[in-house]
Amino acid sequence: MQKYFKRANIYLVGKQVMPAEEVQRFLDNEADVWITDTDNPAHRIPELAGRICYMSFGEKQGRKDNNSYLSNIIKVGHGSVLEHTVYSLLLTGISRSLTHELVRHRAGFAYSQLSQRYVDETDAQFVIPPAVQDDPELEKTLQDFCDVSLKVYGELTDKLAEKYATPTGLVDFALREEQLTEGETGKFTFGEAVEGHDNLSIDEWRSRAAESESIAKFFKKKTIRARRKAAREAARAVLPNATETKIFVTGNARAWRHFIELRGDIHAEAEIRALACDVARLLKKEAPNLFGDYEIVELPDGTERTRTTHRKV
Ligand SMILES: Cc1cc2nc3c(=O)[nH]c(=O)nc-3n(C[C@H](O)[C@H](O)[C@H](O)COP(=O)(O)OP(=O)(O)OC[C@H]3O[C@@H](n4cnc5c(N)ncnc54)[C@H](O)[C@@H]3O)c2cc1C
Structure with a gap:
């Protein structure tokens, strides 16, 4: 990599289409002939949008080429028309x-x-x-720093995820992830059976996690993704702007x-x-009719x- x-x-990854049959349906129903000289939807869409403003079709159509139509829109600053083309x-x-x-x-x-x-x-x-x-020399200085930041990021993530694994933390993460859900008022159940433990208050769950190694292990396994996510949100503080x-x-x-x-x-x-x-x-x-006026100058x-x-x- x-x-x-x-x-x-x-x-x-995305640009527009302009279904010709729908445009024709509109012209047949409500307008007249529209003459233009481009197949590019990025050009056709804003031209049609602009022409709606004055219904400039058929005999009322002045400019017949798309480039001069859009160039004029750009020249006079009728910018909202350009908002119809999206990339x-x-x-x-x-x-x-x-x-x-x-x-x-x-x-x-x-x-x-x-x-x-x-x-x-x-x-x-x-x-x-x-x-x-x-x-x-400068590249190496930067890369050495990036390597250190990744090392610290890894250490922080591991240590924080482990730090969150106290009996209280484990139950809190299970609650946050909606793995422990309230059934009877004040009583919570895990989505799947935890060695037959069911319908316990939050304090009871905490006690069970503190007393039973296998319950703590179960919670640790189930909350590992959530704990690592919480750890990452803190550990990312050491990643540089160059990430x-x-x-x-x-x-x-x-x-x-x-x-x-x-x-x-x-x-x-x-x-x-x-x-x-x-x-x-x-x-x-x-x-080119929308962006052709830009020069790229060395x-x-x-x-x-x-x-x-x-x-x-
Ligand atoms: C060279 C350079 C240096 C910069 N330095 C800093 C800096 O030191 N600190 C900093 O904080 N930012 C800085 N900026 C960011 C800058 O202040 C603008 O936030 C950023 O360029 C986006 O511009 P914009 O608001 O025009 O764009 P957009 O948010 O896309 O808005 C486009 C246009 O829409 C209109 N518009 C949008 N929102 C509103 C609104 N709420 N009310 C009224 N009109 C609106 C305005 O005409 C605006 O120009 C810098 C930008 C550049 C190019």
Whole structure:
């Protein structure tokens, strides 16, 4: 398994379809002829949405090509029309510090990110910041630190999970996980029989776990996942910002444009700026009429930035 990443992986996992028969049904029922010159749903969807505003179909249709229609939308700043096109990107090989900045983008985005509480990070991977990359001495310093952090993470997780295994802790975790459930008022039963013990109060369960090694063992086995999860949520405190993460991001075209502008800017942090440039490259290819105005410019230090004349549409 790759342990250190230098550049994000971007998987384009979701984009739209536009069922031609439904569009035709609308045109037949309520509009007229619509002439356009693209099959790309990312282009067709916002054009149709924009045309609804003025019902500019048939004789009322001015522009006949999609590029000039959407270019005008972008030029006049009618940005809400662009919100109808949506892309889902699955990003991996990026750091927690990058995603901390990414999720600040609220409008028009949805996120689902790898949970450091549920997912064991014993074999975590890391991202080498661009400034450190290709400098063997700095890379080694960073990697040595990452190795230490993983070791401490493992120790903390093991020790905390064990620390939670007191008679009180074991019963509390079984309750939290709803393995012990209330039957008669004040009496609790385990989902499956515990050596015939049933219908006991919480204090009675605690006493049994303290007195009987086999009951304690049973509870330990049943609560190990929950105890390790609780341990991980504390142990992750020692994982660095460089820890690799995965995030599923769905954003509309207007929101992606805003992201590309802010994070592709020369003032943005280097890792997210490289991502913004890669996202711009991908979306320019996917939907040139929506993202074609972005230039990706190489800077004297070999990194890149994005640039457009149409900011914040
Ligand atoms: C170079 C750079 C440096 C930064 N440094 C810092 C820093 O030091 N500390 C820090 O905390 N953050 C920092 N940020 C993050 C920044 O403040 C924004 O949180 C982030 O860029 C998201 O921008 P946004 O709010 O425009 O985006 P979104 O949340 O996606 O919003 C898009 C647009 O929608 C509108 N909008 C969204 N929500 C509201 C609202 N509630 N009310 C009114 N209008 C709204 C605004 O017009 C906004 O621009 C930095 C960002 C950059 C690019």
